Amino acid sequence: MATSTGDSKGRRRGRRPGGSDTxxxxxxxxxxxxASRGFEGATVRMIADRAGVDPAMVNHWFGGKDALFTAALDLPVDPAALLTSVLPGDPEKLGERIVATFLKVWDATGGGPLAAIIQSVASHEEAARMMREFITVVLVGRVVSAVAPDRPQLRAALCGSQLFGMGMVRYVLKLEPLASADHATLVAAIAPNLQRYLTGDL
Structure with missing residues (x-):
């Protein structure tokens, strides 16, 4: 793997032979x-230099920095698509849309990737840092900032605790009856509290 040495001649231009390798x-x-620089500190050019490819390959393979970040976490989600699906509509129904989308995405994978991430962040600080940034910067923070009347950082953290706490119980502990509850039941039970974190009085 080529490393960044400040000499652009050392980096291959364009697509590597064998696209999956790129x-x-x-x-x-x-x-x-x-992991070393954080989401904001790491740039597309830095990542491309370390990989030994042209920065255009990030867009070619992942569509941008956000999607590359979630792929690096091994999350089967597209932040842009999720934001597009949950943000439009009545702000007071946002909690319902978020819980329903969360369940739809993770149930489609059997919860396996989420369970692996939760277990990983418990023992690896680098994974924990990346997940914190995913919650506060890449996804949840953006949703909260669009509707929050105040204290967006606290609201984002509370929303993260609600969603990933639900994920822990449903997919890792598999605690019944929550583990096998239908989506409508969980949305009705959890969304009101999530909505308070988003737009209500704290």
Whole structure:
């Protein structure tokens, strides 16, 4: 794997032979850069330099920095698509849309990737840092900032605790009856509290 030396001649331009290798190199480089510099500090150019490819390959394979970040976390989600699906509509129904979308995404994978992430962040600080940034910067923070009347950081943290707490109980502990409850039941039970975190009085 080529490393960044400040000499642009050392970096290959364009797509590596064997496209899957380019994608894997970018993911490996992204995990290192995001873990050491954080989401804001790591740039597309830094990641591409570490992977030894042209920065355009990030857009080619992932569509941008946000999607590369979630791919590096091994999350089966597209932040842009999720924001597009939950933000439009009545702000007072946002909690319902978020819980329903969360369940739809994770149930489609059997909860396996989420369970792996939760277990990983419990023992690896780098994974924990990346997940914190996913919650506060990449996804939940953006949703909250669109509707929050005040204290957006606290609201984002509370929303994260609600969603990932639900994920822990449903997919890791598999505590019944929550583990097998239908979506309508969980939305009705959890969304009102999430909505208070989003727009209500704290």
């Amino acid at each position: 994608r894997a190199q970018l993911l490996e480089a992204a995990r290192i850069e995001f």
